[in-house]
Amino acid sequence: MNSLRRGMMMAGWVMACCLALFPSVSGAKDESGQAETRMRGQANAPVTLIEYSDFTCGYCLKFFRETWPRIQARYVDTGKVKFLYRDYPRADQGPGLDAALAARCAGGQGKYWAMHDRLFAEGGRIDQAVILRHAAAVGLTQATFERCLKEKSHVASIFEDREEANRWGFHGTPGFILMRTAGGPTEKEPAVAIPGAFPFEMFAEEIDRLLASAPHSRGGTERESLGRPVRSVERSRPLVRDPHVP
Template structure:
C-alpha cells in the first residue's frame, strides 16, 4: 500500500479562489507491476481527487499564468516539464519511478502525446515527483530533479522507465549509471545535487501538492484540472485533451 507522508500541510487557497471545485471521485490504480495487475484483474479505489485545491502559480517569463486554483505551474524555467508554458492544455502527472504502470504510460502513451499535441503547441506536460515506495523511490525522484538541473530530465526519465529498468532498483550506483545513460554532463554535480536540500525541497513540494489534491496512488493525472486514473489507453488521454483544447478555443 502507498505510504502516507509524515505530515500533510494543508494548502491555503488565495483570496477569491472559489471553494466550488469540490471533490471529483475516481477509481485509481495501485502502482504495482503490470503483470500483477493483469493477473488479478483488480484495481484499488483512491480517495477523492480534489482538482483545483492547490494555489495558483505566479506569472512566468513568457507571461502565462495559471488560473486561480489550477495546480499547473506554467513556469517556463521548469526543467521537468515539456511543452510551451502558454499551451492551452496542461497535463500534470504524479508518478513514481518504481511504479510499473507509470513506466507503461511513459513507454506506450506519452511519446504519442508529445508527437500529437506537445510538438504542435497544444499540450504541456508537467511532471510531479510523487515517490511512495520508500527510500529508493525518493532517491530516484531526487536524481530526476538533479538530472533536470543539467537539462537532462527527459533523458533520465526515458532511461529510468525503460523496459525492466525498475527491476534493477534505484540504489546510488544505479542512479549514477542512469545519469551516465542519460548523458548528464557533470556527474560530480549530479551527485551533489541528488543529495542536496534543494532536491529534497523540490520533491517535498510535489508530494505536498499531490497529497493536498487527494492523490493516493500512481500514476495520477490532471488534464486542465480533470482527473484521469492510472495508465489508461491512449484514447482516454486524447479524448480528454481534445475536450480541454476545444474548451480553450483550440
C-alpha cells in the same frame, strides 16, 4: 457518445480546500527554479496535462511506454498540450525518492529529461550504481551531480509535489490532471482527474474536448488552480493503477 465514454462513470464534483489555503505559484518556477525544466511542450499550449508519478511504479512505466509516446506525438509536439511532470515518491525513502532526486540534480545541469527517460527505462530496477551510470551516460559533471545527491536540496520540493497530488485527491500513482491552461478550472469546465494508467483513447477524448473550448493561453497557473472544481474520470471496471499502493 462512443463506447469508451459509455464505459465510463463520471464521479461528482470534488471541491478541495479554499484556494487561499494554497501557495500562489505561477507554475513557471518553483523554489528550486526547476519547474520549467520539468515541462515538455509549449508554455502557452491551450491544454495542460500534469502527471504525478514514481519512477519505480509499474503502471507509471506502462504509461511511459505505451501511452505517453502517442500523447507526445499528437498533442505535445504539435503545441496543443503542455506536459508537466510532478514527483510522487510512494515511500519517504528508497529508490523512488532516490530516482526523483537524481532527475532533479540532472536538471540542474540541463539534463532532466535525459535522466527521467533513462530511469523509467530501467523498469523500477534503480539503485545508486544505476543512477551513477546514467549520470555518466548523459554527460553530467560527476562531482557536481554527486554533491547535489548528497546535499538533498531538492527533497523538500519533491515532497511538495506529493502534497500537491494529495490536494487534488490522489493517494497513489500514477495520477493525472487535465485542464485548460488559460484561466484554470471553472465550474463550467472543471479540471479532469485521471486516477490511473488509462489507455491513450481516454486521454485523447478528454484532451480533444478541452481543446474544443480552450482559449489561447499565456500559461502558468497550475498550482494556483488547486482548490478549484475537479471532475474525476472512472470506469465501471477496476482502474488500471499500481496494486501496491493503497
